[in-house]
Amino acid sequence: MPLLEVSDLRVNYGAITAVQGIDLFVEKGEIVTLLGANGAGKSSTLSAIVNLVKPSSGKIMFDGQDITWKPTANIVEAGISQAMEGRQIFPRMTTLENLHMGGYISTKEEIEVGIERAYELFPILKERSKQMAGTLSGGEQQMLSIARALINNPKLLLLDEPSLGLAPMIIQDVFNAIVSIRDEFDTSILLVEQNARVALAISSRGYVMEKGKIVIASTAEKLLNDEKVIHAYLGGESKALREELT
Numbered sequence: 001m002p003l004l005e006v007s008d009l010r011v012n013y014g015a016i017t018a019v020q021g022i023d024l025f026v027e028k029g030e031i032v033t034l035l036g037a038n039g040a041g042k043s044s045t046l047s048a049i050v051n052l053v054k055p056s057s058g059k060i061m062f063d064g065q066d067i068t069w070k071p072t073a074n075i076v077e078a079g080i081s082q083a084m085e086g087r088q089i090f091p092r093m094t095t096l097e098n099l100h101m102g103g104y105i106s107t108k109e110e111i112e113v114g115i116e117r118a119y120e121l122f123p124i125l126k127e128r129s130k131q132m133a134g135t136l137s138g139g140e141q142q143m144l145s146i147a148r149a150l151i152n153n154p155k156l157l158l159l160d161e162p163s164l165g166l167a168p169m170i171i172q173d174v175f176n177a178i179v180s181i182r183d184e185f186d187t188s189i190l191l192v193e194q195n196a197r198v199a200l201a202i203s204s205r206g207y208v209m210e211k212g213k214i215v216i217a218s219t220a221e222k223l224l225n226d227e228k229v230i231h232a233y234l235g236g237e238s239k240a241l242r243e244e245l246t
């Protein structure tokens with residue numbers, strides 16, 4: 001049984017159907033990427049999994065439990081954390097206080113352990129622990145947002161565009177951290193990314209969404225070699241360049 005299994009998920013916003021009956025799964029230990037153009041329904045899918053947006057129909061199974069329409073707090077307790085688009089850190093709180101907020105279902109001891117692990121993953125956050133989060137750089141805020149989502153030691157982490165707005169060198173740091181999260185925290189990851197090549201390079205599988213539907217579901221390797229996907233999402237670079245980069 002997969003760790004996460006989403007079946008026939010639909011999300012409507014009034015008359016707008018953002019997600020039109022999609023199926024996807026994440027196995028334990030996997031990093032899976034969800035690709036798609038702006039407005040394809042990626043963020044809506046992640047939000048619906050944790051019931052921040054109410055699915056209009058479908059079924060979401062997680063770790064053997066039916067979590068469809070469960071309160072978000074219960075879904076977090078079941079083991080799903082999310083670091084959503086826009087980062088949503090508390091700007092007038094320090095880095096350390098933000099990390100504490102991430103542990104709202106954890107004991108004091110678990111939070112301490114979680115913060116130590118977060119500092120190992122992102123050493124810069126330790127240096128910035130007393131700094132107001134609103135004054136951190138974009139990359140540091142992104143790291144804080146991911147680190148905060150890890151304090152509860154989730155089984156599954158949902159990441160919405162972790163590389164958005166970051167410089168290329170920092171993007172690589174963030175992706176290296178995502179691999180460490182899988183390997184060292186034993187956390188599976190469902191990743192939404194526009195940076196398709198880098199995301200697929202660390203993923204086992206990927207899905208491509210278009211207008212609320214999944215149009216391609218394949219291994220990351222096949223997606224990286226698929227001409228259609230390359231043109232739509234990887235900028236259509238030459239094969240030689242692709243081989244050099246992957």
Ligand SMILES: Nc1ncnc2c1ncn2[C@@H]1O[C@H](COP(=O)(O)OP(=O)(O)OP(=O)(O)O)[C@@H](O)[C@H]1O
Pocket residue numbers: 013016017018036037038039040041042043044045
């Ligand atoms: N709260 C909302 N109310 C109404 N429509 C919404 C709302 N949120 C999203 N939508 C619409 O649903 C569709 C899917 O949006 P969504 O944010 O899921 O796309 P996305 O794939 O994450 O796009 P992006 O890459 O730009 O982040 C879009 O047409 C969007 O305008």
Ligand SMILES: [Mg+2]
Pocket residue numbers: 042043044085160
């Ligand atoms: Mg989005």
